[in-house]
Amino acid sequence: MLEKYTDDYILNxxxxxxxxxxxxxxxxLTVQDDIGYLPKNSINVVADFMNVSTNDVWGxxxxxxxFRFDPPGKYNVEICWGPTCHIGGASELQHTALEKLNxxxxxxxxxxxxxxxxxxxxxxCPQAPLISVNHKxxxxxxxxxxxxxxxxxx
Amino acid sequence: MNYEILKSDSDKRWAELTNGSIPWIRISDAMCCGSSLxxxxxxxNIIKYSAENKIEINISRVGCHGICYAGTIIDVLFNGxxxxxxxxxNPENVIETINSYIQxxxxxxxxxxxxxxxxxxxxxxxxxxxPGIKYQKRIALKNSGNIAFDDIxxxxxxxxxxxxxxxxxxxxxxxxxxxxxxSGLRGRGGAAFPTGVKWSFxxxxxxxxxxxxxxxxxxxxxxxxxxxxESDPFTLIEGMIIAGYATGSTNGFVFIRHGHEGPIxxxxxxxxxxxxxxxxxxxxxxxxxxxxxxxxLTGDSYVAGEETALMESIEGKSSxxxxxxxxxxxxxxxxxxxxxxxxxxxxxxxxxIRNGSDWFKSTGTESSSGTAIVCLSGNIANxxxxxxxxxxxxxxxxxxxGGGIPDGRKLKMLQTGGPLGGVLGSDSLKVKIDFDEMAKxxxxxxxxxIIVVDDRTCAxxxxxxxxxxxxxxxxxxxxxxxxxxxHLLEIVxxxxxxxxxxxxxxxxxxxxxxxxxxxLCGHGQLGYNPISSALKHFQNDFEKCMSGNCPTGSCQExxxxxxxxxRPNAWQVKVGT
Numbered sequence: 167m168l169e170k171y172t173d174d175y176i177l178n179x180x181x182x183x184x185x186x187x188x189x190x191x192x193x194x195l196t197v198q199d200d201i202g203y204l205p206k207n208s209i210n211v212v213a214d215f216m217n218v219s220t221n222d223v224w225g226x227x228x229x230x231x232x233f234r235f236d237p238p239g240k241y242n243v244e245i246c247w248g249p250t251c252h253i254g255g256a257s258e259l260q261h262t263a264l265e266k267l268n269x270x271x272x273x274x275x276x277x278x279x280x281x282x283x284x285x286x287x288x289x290x291c292p293q294a295p296l297i298s299v300n301h302k303x304x305x306x307x308x309x310x311x312x313x314x315x316x317x318x319x320x
Numbered sequence: 321m322n323y324e325i326l327k328s329d330s331d332k333r334w335a336e337l338t339n340g341s342i343p344w345i346r347i348s349d350a351m352c353c354g355s356s357l358x359x360x361x362x363x364x365n366i367i368k369y370s371a372e373n374k375i376e377i378n379i380s381r382v383g384c385h386g387i388c389y390a391g392t393i394i395d396v397l398f399n400g401x402x403x404x405x406x407x408x409x410n411p412e413n414v415i416e417t418i419n420s421y422i423q424x425x426x427x428x429x430x431x432x433x434x435x436x437x438x439x440x441x442x443x444x445x446x447x448x449x450x451p452g453i454k455y456q457k458r459i460a461l462k463n464s465g466n467i468a469f470d471d472i473x474x475x476x477x478x479x480x481x482x483x484x485x486x487x488x489x490x491x492x493x494x495x496x497x498x499x500x501x502x503s504g505l506r507g508r509g510g511a512a513f514p515t516g517v518k519w520s521f522x523x524x525x526x527x528x529x530x531x532x533x534x535x536x537x538x539x540x541x542x543x544x545x546x547x548x549x550e551s552d553p554f555t556l557i558e559g560m561i562i563a564g565y566a567t568g569s570t571n572g573f574v575f576i577r578h579g580h581e582g583p584i585x586x587x588x589x590x591x592x593x594x595x596x597x598x599x600x601x602x603x604x605x606x607x608x609x610x611x612x613x614x615x616x617l618t619g620d621s622y623v624a625g626e627e628t629a630l631m632e633s634i635e636g637k638s639s640x641x642x643x644x645x646x647x648x649x650x651x652x653x654x655x656x657x658x659x660x661x662x663x664x665x666x667x668x669x670x671x672x673i674r675n676g677s678d679w680f681k682s683t684g685t686e687s688s689s690g691t692a693i694v695c696l697s698g699n700i701a702n703x704x705x706x707x708x709x710x711x712x713x714x715x716x717x718x719x720x721x722g723g724g725i726p727d728g729r730k731l732k733m734l735q736t737g738g739p740l741g742g743v744l745g746s747d748s749l750k751v752k753i754d755f756d757e758m759a760k761x762x763x764x765x766x767x768x769x770i771i772v773v774d775d776r777t778c779a780x781x782x783x784x785x786x787x788x789x790x791x792x793x794x795x796x797x798x799x800x801x802x803x804x805x806x807h808l809l810e811i812v813x814x815x816x817x818x819x820x821x822x823x824x825x826x827x828x829x830x831x832x833x834x835x836x837x838x839x840l841c842g843h844g845q846l847g848y849n850p851i852s853s854a855l856k857h858f859q860n861d862f863e864k865c866m867s868g869n870c871p872t873g874s875c876q877e878x879x880x881x882x883x884x885x886x887r888p889n890a891w892q893v894k895v896g897t
Contacts, residue, residue: 191633194619230619247883252878253785286620287539
């Protein structure tokens with residue numbers, strides 16, 4: 167399969183990365199921020215750029231839980247399941263999302279429109295339980311409000 | 321650049337801003353009180369209003385007041401009056417509120433929080449009498465909510481960088497270390513190690529040395545590190561430069577989790593402004609001392625906040641802890657001597673140097689000087705980020721600042737110091753907020769997170785959520801933690817399902833002891849804490865659940881969907897093709 171993003175395209179992104187100290191991790195973060203995921207060839211391009219083995223780069227890319235290896239959906243929905251959100255009823259939100267999106271766990275919907283992720287802490291606990299849609303936080307969530315938000319995604 | 325010139329320039333700007341001829345609107349815009357509640361739209365509406373009505377308005381985005389429950393908060397300084405504060409502001413009600421005040425001098429009673437200044441207005445309550453403000457004592461957060469987080473001149477006008485100026489021009493580096501030692505400042509990241517002592521380990525080595533500031537902050541229930549960086553990043557930067565000077569370091573990294581845009585963008589902005597004004601880079605304030613700071617981002621990994629894992633992450637590798645010794649002060653990031661401090665610890669440094677260590681020591685308790693920044697969340701009326709004097713009781717924090725437990729429920733548990741911390745029962749309200757007192761009670765103050773849990777939650781249910789978190793976030797490097805956490809979760813889950821047996825308790829104890837003895841870092845060593853502390857206070861809940869009678873029913877109601885790996889394709893791709 168032909169890669170949509172050429173080696174030159176990816177090299178250009180990581181050569182112009184925002185970070186002063188350039189590492190495997192900073193390069194991978196830059197690629198994902200730009201493209202939305204890590205295309206297969208980006209691993210090799212980062213390996214060449216950093217002068218390390220492909221294996222090393224795979225090690226880092228597969229370790230951090232924020233990296234994806236296929237294109238994300240149009241909507242990134244995250245549900246916090248940390249302890250504060252848990253006692254606020256996060257598990258109900260999890261079940262609501264799974265039912266509405268026809269999924270069994272976090273992942274992408276069949277039409278590829280929504281990527282669902284369970285996050286360990288979205289960082290605004292006073293507004294628990296929290297969800298986010300495309301990185302915009304929505305606090306004090308309940309099943310009714312969340313269902314409405316999910317219904318609007320298309 | 322000369323500090324005196326910077327200061328007089330900043331003072332001039334501050335005087336213009338505060339003389340009352342043009343209304344100055346300050347809007348609280350941290351993650352909890354601002355952006356998650358629509359602060360961007362509120363600001364847009366004010367700008368539009370100002371343009372349409374041709375009214376000149378100064379707008380500053382400021383940090384957190386601590387009373388997250390009343391967000392979004394705005395205040396207006398105008399016409400020689402004190403600052404008037406309104407809470408619960410949203411894009412819809414903001415214009416009416418400011419228009420009535422600016423155009424007609426009418427102070428709307430709706431959502432009015434109070435006024436703050438030398439002379440109060442009749443009929444308007446005193447803002448500082450609000451419980452969430454009154455019982456706070458702010459040192460690290462003294463600027464938060466009062467100055468713009470993106471304007472270095474406002475910071476300098478409020479004595480910013482005067483601590484740095486004092487250190488660079490009138491103190492030797494070992495005097496700075498001694499001052500911090502004498503202040504009794506202890507690390508606010510969790511381990512509570514004396515900050516000055518930590519610095520002294522690195523003072524004698526030569527060459528490239530690093531100051532690493534830890535803002536990974538993955539603890540659920542804690543948001544104060546991000547809160548500081550969003551509210552007042554300059555205080556942190558000043559503290560880091562002073563730490564750099566004291567230890568003879570050359571470079572600093574502020575370490576933040578990727579995706580937390582507020583803290584990242586605001587810290588980068590503050591660093592840039594510091595460079596532009598000669599406060600970072602070569603020859604800072606003409607002292608001959610040079611220091612550089614940059615932001616380093618990590619991916620989603622809780623263990624990245626562990627000190628050696630953090631160094632691996634800065635080097636761009638997987639954030640797995642290293643074995644010690646060698647310790648970071650000898651062999652840190654890229655093998656160079658490094659000191660790691662938490663955001664909160666470094667945020668006290670500038671004030672300690674500016675006012676002296678005795679001043680700092682006069683606050684707090686004998687063993688824990690200064691203040692604690694606690695984050696209240698969970699079943700509490702007024703959740704928030706409150707800076708309180710060490711020595712205040714947990715009961716006062718819950719009742720006076722937090723406003724007690726809502727919905728007529730009763731307090732059952734307090735979960736403190738992050739998921740690896742501990743659980744306390746409702747009999748713990750007399751315990752004082754103090755590193756040693758909290759440890760004696762069987763919990764830790766840690767990073768300051770306090771999750772309040774009422775009597776609707778079963779202790780097994782809460783424990784399950786904590787253990788699930790720790791299991792999910794184990795980095796997997798050493799097996800006592802990787803396998804131990806998984807085994808513990810299986811057992812707790814079984815108990816929660818009503819299928820546990822009494823022998824499970826001794827089995828968990830055995831696993832926990834092995835993890836403590838055999839794990840490489842705190843994640844595994846402390847991994848049994850959530851269970852052991854819950855058992856200490858709530859063994860009854862565990863036993864009831866075992867016989868299928870969950871005391872509150874929450875074990876049955878809340879079925880956590882444990883996340884599976886999101887990377888189905890990762891291992892199907894042929895490497896190197």
